[in-house]
Amino acid sequence: MKINSPLEVYQYLPQTNCQECGELTCMAFASHLIDRSIKLEDCKPILEDAYKEKYQDLSELMAPEIAEVIIGVGEHAVTVGGDDVLYRHQLTFFNPPAFAVDVWDTMSQSDLIERVTFIKDYKKFYVGRFLTLDMIAIRSVSGDPDTFKHAVTLVMEHTELPLVLCSLDPAVLQAGLEVAAEKKPLLYAATKDNWQDVYDLVVEYNVPVVLFAPDELDTLKSLAITFIENGCKDLILDPGTNPQGRNLRESFENFIMIRRAGIKEGQKEIAFPLMAVPMTAYMTNDDPVSASYWETVLCGVFTVRYGDIMILHSIEPYALLPEMHIKDTVYTDPRTPVKVDSRVYKVGSPDKDSPVFVTTNFALTFYTVESDLASNEINCHLLAVDTDGLGVEAAVAGGQLTGKNIADDFKKSNFDFSDKTSHNIVIIPGLAARLQGDLEDTSGLNVMVGPPDSGRIPGWMEKNWDGK
Amino acid sequence: MTKKITLSKLNGLLKDMEVEALEGVTIEGDIELEMDAIGGLNPQLAYMLGQETAQIAGHLINISQLLGYPVDQLLSKPVNDDKQRMIKPMELNRSTFQVNKMEEWTNEIQEVTLGASSSDGGTRKSIITVGGENALPYYFDSPMPHRNHITMDVFDMPIGMAKAVKSNYEDVMDSPAEWAKKNVNEFGADMVTIHLISTDPNIKDTSAKEAAETVADVLQAVDVPIVIGGSGNPEKDPEVLEKAAEIAQGERVLLASASLNLDYERIANAAKEYGHVVLSWTQLEINAQKELNRKLMKQCNVDREDIIMDPTTAALGYGLDYAYTNMERIRLAGLVGDDELNFPMSSGTTNAWGARESWMIDSPLKEDSDWGPREYRGPIWEIITGLTLALGGNDLFMMMHPASVAVLKEITKSLHGSLARDTVDISNWVTTKV
Numbered sequence: 001m002k003i004n005s006p007l008e009v010y011q012y013l014p015q016t017n018c019q020e021c022g023e024l025t026c027m028a029f030a031s032h033l034i035d036r037s038i039k040l041e042d043c044k045p046i047l048e049d050a051y052k053e054k055y056q057d058l059s060e061l062m063a064p065e066i067a068e069v070i071i072g073v074g075e076h077a078v079t080v081g082g083d084d085v086l087y088r089h090q091l092t093f094f095n096p097p098a099f100a101v102d103v104w105d106t107m108s109q110s111d112l113i114e115r116v117t118f119i120k121d122y123k124k125f126y127v128g129r130f131l132t133l134d135m136i137a138i139r140s141v142s143g144d145p146d147t148f149k150h151a152v153t154l155v156m157e158h159t160e161l162p163l164v165l166c167s168l169d170p171a172v173l174q175a176g177l178e179v180a181a182e183k184k185p186l187l188y189a190a191t192k193d194n195w196q197d198v199y200d201l202v203v204e205y206n207v208p209v210v211l212f213a214p215d216e217l218d219t220l221k222s223l224a225i226t227f228i229e230n231g232c233k234d235l236i237l238d239p240g241t242n243p244q245g246r247n248l249r250e251s252f253e254n255f256i257m258i259r260r261a262g263i264k265e266g267q268k269e270i271a272f273p274l275m276a277v278p279m280t281a282y283m284t285n286d287d288p289v290s291a292s293y294w295e296t297v298l299c300g301v302f303t304v305r306y307g308d309i310m311i312l313h314s315i316e317p318y319a320l321l322p323e324m325h326i327k328d329t330v331y332t333d334p335r336t337p338v339k340v341d342s343r344v345y346k347v348g349s350p351d352k353d354s355p356v357f358v359t360t361n362f363a364l365t366f367y368t369v370e371s372d373l374a375s376n377e378i379n380c381h382l383l384a385v386d387t388d389g390l391g392v393e394a395a396v397a398g399g400q401l402t403g404k405n406i407a408d409d410f411k412k413s414n415f416d417f418s419d420k421t422s423h424n425i426v427i428i429p430g431l432a433a434r435l436q437g438d439l440e441d442t443s444g445l446n447v448m449v450g451p452p453d454s455g456r457i458p459g460w461m462e463k464n465w466d467g468k
Numbered sequence: 469m470t471k472k473i474t475l476s477k478l479n480g481l482l483k484d485m486e487v488e489a490l491e492g493v494t495i496e497g498d499i500e501l502e503m504d505a506i507g508g509l510n511p512q513l514a515y516m517l518g519q520e521t522a523q524i525a526g527h528l529i530n531i532s533q534l535l536g537y538p539v540d541q542l543l544s545k546p547v548n549d550d551k552q553r554m555i556k557p558m559e560l561n562r563s564t565f566q567v568n569k570m571e572e573w574t575n576e577i578q579e580v581t582l583g584a585s586s587s588d589g590g591t592r593k594s595i596i597t598v599g600g601e602n603a604l605p606y607y608f609d610s611p612m613p614h615r616n617h618i619t620m621d622v623f624d625m626p627i628g629m630a631k632a633v634k635s636n637y638e639d640v641m642d643s644p645a646e647w648a649k650k651n652v653n654e655f656g657a658d659m660v661t662i663h664l665i666s667t668d669p670n671i672k673d674t675s676a677k678e679a680a681e682t683v684a685d686v687l688q689a690v691d692v693p694i695v696i697g698g699s700g701n702p703e704k705d706p707e708v709l710e711k712a713a714e715i716a717q718g719e720r721v722l723l724a725s726a727s728l729n730l731d732y733e734r735i736a737n738a739a740k741e742y743g744h745v746v747l748s749w750t751q752l753e754i755n756a757q758k759e760l761n762r763k764l765m766k767q768c769n770v771d772r773e774d775i776i777m778d779p780t781t782a783a784l785g786y787g788l789d790y791a792y793t794n795m796e797r798i799r800l801a802g803l804v805g806d807d808e809l810n811f812p813m814s815s816g817t818t819n820a821w822g823a824r825e826s827w828m829i830d831s832p833l834k835e836d837s838d839w840g841p842r843e844y845r846g847p848i849w850e851i852i853t854g855l856t857l858a859l860g861g862n863d864l865f866m867m868m869h870p871a872s873v874a875v876l877k878e879i880t881k882s883l884h885g886s887l888a889r890d891t892v893d894i895s896n897w898v899t900t901k902v
Contacts, residue, residue, distance in 0.1 A: 245889025317840030
């Protein structure tokens with residue numbers, strides 16, 4: 001964005017402190033606009049005619065350096081791009097890269113349906129929510145428009161996920177658009193050879209498009225300028241993802257150069273989301289495990305360095321899990337507090353015979369333990385000790401998790417064992433085993449030592465907890 | 469010059485291509501009709517006129533406007549159409565891409581050498597240098613003088629480890645020397661790390677003297693540079709590392725580690741006295757890293773070329789976001805001029821094996837999709853953890869699984885530009901048959 005202080009933003013706001021947005025003052029609203037934790041449209045008065053000009057000016061000033069492009073419609077629509085910084089600690093990165101897993105038009109009908117279903121259903125629980133896959137990329141391998149159209153139709157019958165239609169033949173793309181246009185798929189791709197025909201499709205069907213110029217940044221920029229000047233704004237750039245050796249390094253450099261030009265140098269004509277294609281790993285590796293590993297590695301490289309949308313092939317869990325996690329790692333907002341409130345939480349519907357567990361208030365630790373308990377239907381109480389956001393092992397080593405802290409935090413939560421339990425037992429994490437004596441002395445409770453990983457609590461319960 | 473022109477007239481003119489027939493208009497000099505010149509044309513008008521004639525029309529209008537005809541006003545009749553129709557562009561607007569190098573990166577990262585050959589008072593056959601960068605890793609701004617290196621773990625006693633890891637070491641677990649040899653000869657380790665964990669009073673309380681003998685065995689067994697790690701017990705480590713430093717005199721090992729929660733001065737002094745490098749270890753906190761480095765340099769008089777940092781590694785999914793950003797901030801601070809942070813970095817990448825995804829047989833959560841075979845999950849967890857930190861600026865990796873080592877080497881060498889591989893034609897990846 002072209003503006004960086006709340007005071008500058010404030011000049012454009014109604015300055016009435018009406019509080020409709022939920023903030024106490026327009027200045028507070030302005031500071032949230034600067035850190036992008038609120039939308040300008042949350043200010044209802046500024047949408048009125050009287051402020052029309054200021055609204056337009058401010059929208060322009062606040063637009064992210066990298067354009068945002070929306071693919072798909074409705075609740076599954078994916079937004080890519082929108083970044084304002086080169087390094088996440090400078091603010092945060094916005095819109096995690098969209099992972100599009102491929103299918104192809106020469107698959108048998110049953111294989112295709114099975115694969116699409118797998119992709120749309122794949123999920124991994126993490127810190128209070130599920131990590132999932134975002135899109136389906138349909139590749140035309142046959143080169144035949146009707147075959148492609150059939151595959152697109154079939155995919156759409158089985159998922160609402162947004163689509164990438166992949167072919168360098170405009171006739172094939174058109175066949176796909178004829179059935180999928182209203183879902184606003186992403187077209188892949190316009191190249192230096194086919195761009196005029198693809199341009200026509202983009203205009204006729206009003207869809208976003210990838211401009212693909214492998215290893216040729218001049219051509220890529222020329223394509224972008226030509227499309228922009230002729231009214232197309234929903235562009236994604238693919239400078240090519242070379243899978244190996246020095247060519248891979250060149251691809252890596254290209255991503256960095258384009259993003260630096262967009263964010264640091266304000267080169268608008270190249271400030272678009274970038275597509276990486278880790279799937280090219282399959283063009284060099286014959287062994288499926290090696291190919292899948294290498295694809296995961298490429299996905300990691302371009303998730304860290306500026307890929308905004310990726311085409312992936314492997315659906316092996318050992319590829320998908322680290323891919324989804326590295327995306328979350330890089331796009332987690334570093335400004336968000338990582339602690340949960342320190343108190344006793346109820347998991348399920350505990351009664352007096354239910355166990356009482358202890359963990360720390362580090363969000364990751366807490367949610368992991370809480371979900372392990374909930375998922376295994378263990379009704380219990382769970383204390384999140386205030387360790388200042390440290391995990392169990394670090395907090396024990398650093399003295400933030402002690403017998404006294406645990407006893408104190410139970411008291412602060414008004415959790416009286418003689419009243420809330422029939423057993424007077426507390427279970428501490430296996431990694432805090434050395435606190436057992438200390439806690440017994442300070443609290444007078446019976447202290448049991450649980451397993452070192454909360455994933456093993458169900459097994460531990462079977463052996464050690466008879467429901468007394 | 470106040471004559472107005474109507475649409476029908478203009479259309480008529482264009483039909484005939486009789487440009488000169490515009491009454492009262494004289495066109496003087498050479499005027500080229502170029503596509504670029506239609507920039508100011510109203511696209512709706514262009515569409516109405518048809519693409520064939522649009523270019524000429526556009527130019528005509530430009531000329532007419534120059535001469536004072538309010539044609540644009542006249543002709544821009546509103547077209548009720550959501551999709552604004554465009555003229556089909558005929559040619560690419562040729563442009564060149566250019567971007568500047570980072571001028572702010574003026575401060576070089578310290579070069580540090582590990583291992584000493586016989587000419588320098590040691591017995592190592594290979595010497596490793598890390599650091600020396602003037603840019604973020606693999607950036608085009610400045611060549612990265614040294615590739616990343618990997619040191620593989622050896623423990624001084626059999627320990628519990630993930631099944632996928634253990635299967636590689638079962639035959640050597642009782643002998644640190646054999647273990648070290650296997651790491652170098654079979655798994656391509658650049659270095660080995662001997663972890664003296666049995667010295668912890670809560671484990672075996674092995675004496676410092678006995679531990680030093682293990683170090684001697686390892687130095688005897690391999691000729692690569694080594695890292696010596698304590699048990700992590702802050703009371704015992706200084707003594708253990710002093711003895712180990714002594715027995716390894718002149719070998720320029722990396723002593724792991726000095727930290728704020730133990731007597732770092734003893735570690736620093738041991739390094740100085742016996743000619744080693746200090747690993748300056750802090751826990752995910754850039755200011756603590758600055759403080760410890762400052763203390764090592766100012767208070768303990770450790771030379772700059774004898775310091776490597778370990779700002780702590782957290783596993784993918786378990787705090788890697790902090791570890792990565794912490795390293796990237798440290799490296800960027802060093803590059804723009806912070807002389808308390810411009811040291812090479814080392815990562816305990818083995819920590820990746822603490823993530824349950826790397827070792828658990830399946831998800832403990834019923835709602836999760838299948839996690840697949842853990843034999844493949846573990847190594848890739850270690851790879852992605854290491855790779856992320858490599859991109860953030862980490863130089864040296866302490867690792868565990870041979871497959872992880874091989875793949876991390878391949879990717880870091882590729883990005884470094886030091887790995888020749890065949891060129892693949894990716895221009896038609898779309899039709900790849902897999």
